[in-house]
Amino acid sequence: xxxxxxxxxxxxxxxxxxxxYPFESPLVTPEFRGRIDIxxxxxxxxxxxxxxCPTKTLTLSYEGDEAVLKYFIGRCIFCGMCAYVCPQNAITxxxxxxxxxxxxSDLYDEVVHRTVRCSxxxxxxxxxxxVREVETRINxxxxxxxxxxxxxxxxRLTVRRIGSRVVGTGGE
Amino acid sequence: MDLDNAFNGSLEEVFSKLKRxxxxxxxxxxxxxxxxxxxxxxxxxxxxxxxxxIKLVGSPRHADLMLLTGPVTxxxxxxxxxxxxxxxxxxxxxxxxxCGVGGGIWFNTYSTLGGYSxxxxxxxxxxVEVDKVVYVPGCPxxxxxxxxxxxxxLGLLQPKVRHRRVMAVEG
Numbered sequence: 001x002x003x004x005x006x007x008x009x010x011x012x013x014x015x016x017x018x019x020x021y022p023f024e025s026p027l028v029t030p031e032f033r034g035r036i037d038i039x040x041x042x043x044x045x046x047x048x049x050x051x052x053c054p055t056k057t058l059t060l061s062y063e064g065d066e067a068v069l070k071y072f073i074g075r076c077i078f079c080g081m082c083a084y085v086c087p088q089n090a091i092t093x094x095x096x097x098x099x100x101x102x103x104x105s106d107l108y109d110e111v112v113h114r115t116v117r118c119s120x121x122x123x124x125x126x127x128x129x130x131v132r133e134v135e136t137r138i139n140x141x142x143x144x145x146x147x148x149x150x151x152x153x154x155x156r157l158t159v160r161r162i163g164s165r166v167v168g169t170g171g172e
Numbered sequence: 173m174d175l176d177n178a179f180n181g182s183l184e185e186v187f188s189k190l191k192r193x194x195x196x197x198x199x200x201x202x203x204x205x206x207x208x209x210x211x212x213x214x215x216x217x218x219x220x221x222x223x224x225x226i227k228l229v230g231s232p233r234h235a236d237l238m239l240l241t242g243p244v245t246x247x248x249x250x251x252x253x254x255x256x257x258x259x260x261x262x263x264x265x266x267x268x269x270x271c272g273v274g275g276g277i278w279f280n281t282y283s284t285l286g287g288y289s290x291x292x293x294x295x296x297x298x299x300v301e302v303d304k305v306v307y308v309p310g311c312p313x314x315x316x317x318x319x320x321x322x323x324x325x326l327g328l329l330q331p332k333v334r335h336r337r338v339m340a341v342e343g
Contacts, residue, residue: 018220022323026316041341055270055277073333074287075274077311100308100321101331104273104289107309110337129342 026097033078034096038071038111042090045069045113045127049082049091058082062115067127071109073099088133118150120157125150193225194326196266197235197259201252201291202284203242206312207269211239214315221319232256237264237325239318243271243284244291252291253298262303266321270311 019027045067047060057075061068083091101107115124116131131147146154198211214221215228229235232255244252256263267288270276275286285291288305295302308321323329 018217018223021219021316021319026314040338043340045340055274055279057274072274074307074309075270075276075279076309077270077276096332097310097314097317098320099310099317099333100306100324101333102304102306102324104307106331106333106335107273107307108335108337110335111340112337113340114342127340129340132342 028095028097032095032097033080033093035073035076035078035094035099036071036080036082037092037094038069038109039090039092040111042088043069043111043113044088044090044129044133045111046087046130046133048085048087052081052085054079054081062124065115065124067113067115067124069111069113071111073107073109074104116148118153119148120153121150123150193227194236194264194322195227195229195234196237196239197229197232197255198239199232199241199252199255201240201242201248201272202245203269203271207241207272207310210312210315210318211241211268214318219315219319221322224319224322226322232258233260235259236262237266237322239266239268240272240288241268243275243278243287245284247283249285249291249294253294253300256295256302257298257300261301263301264325265302265305266318266325267305267307268310268313268318268321270309273307273309276311 045060047069050056050058050060050069055075055077057072057077059070059072061070078093080093083089083093099107113127113129116126116128117124135144135147146157149157198208200208213219226237232238236259238256238259240252242248256265265288267273271278272287275284275290278284279286285294288307292302292305304325306321306325308317310317313321320329324331
């Protein structure tokens with residue numbers, strides 16, 4: 001009986017601890033990580049985020065002339081590695097965690113990029129924005145003609161050039 | 173927060189919408205216990221969901237709502253099916269956590285069904301109907317997110333997330 005009465009002194013001291021959550025703001029600290037937000041202006045579609053993502057929740061897939069960067073919130077573990085690794089700082093970590101939805105399709109966030117076709121074989125191989133970004137980063141140079149060639153054709157071209165140089169000098 | 177506005181301020185209005193108490197059954201389908209601890213957190217006095225009439229019960233036969241955590245491993249599948257079959261209609265399911273929603277880091281492994289989407293197919297084959305499903309992502313889900321999920325499930329709130337497909341802006 002006496003033990004039971006103890007609780008009144010405890011509750012008088014501590015007061016109400018229950019949070020009134022839906023009627024007050026949630027407890028979100030400055031370092032809290034919620035869902036990510038991809039900026040379609042800054043994103044170049046390089047795919048660095050898709051390679052670091054531990055759950056493969058970010059995927060870059062080529063669908064015809066489009067490259068789609070898909071973010072599936074349902075599988076995200078909110079580690080924030082994509083924002084850390086993004087070379088363009090296109091990914092920001094928001095504080096949004098109220099992500100309940102009725103169907104899985106609502107949990108997809110897609111950024112669609114235009115692809116560039118290889119000037120030799122004609123296959124789409126990378127996004128147009130990435131090519132432009134690389135162009136500005138290397139600042140011209142003498143490899144400008146290689147920009148629009150896919151890695152496979154570029155390899156073949158390089159081998160052919162070296163070969164022709166060796167054969168050419170050897171033949172003379 | 174705009175949540176206050178979504179509830180239209182008055183407590184009475186919200187509770188009038190809650191026609192009856194929702195009894196929940198917590199089912200772990202092979203999760204890491206992270207989400208389970210958050211479920212426990214929701215039930216303790218700190219978040220105290222009993223103020224909404226939500227009560228944890230020990231048997232799926234008594235439950236209206238199932239809190240499903242984990243990626244549904246093959247080992248647990250038969251028990252999960254039994255538990256969901258045992259629930260009376262209307263059956264409500266709240267899928268919690270990244271594992272439950274999308275399979276988490278186990279989405280394509282050999283020993284899991286990859287979350288609720290895999291389980292849904294098995295349920296369809298077995299002829300078990302589930303009336304309403306709400307997906308609550310998070311790793312682990314925050315207690316607030318669970319409360320929000322329940323509010324969405326009961327129709328007190330509309331889901332915030334929408335499918336977004338945008339073209340990358342060039343130039």
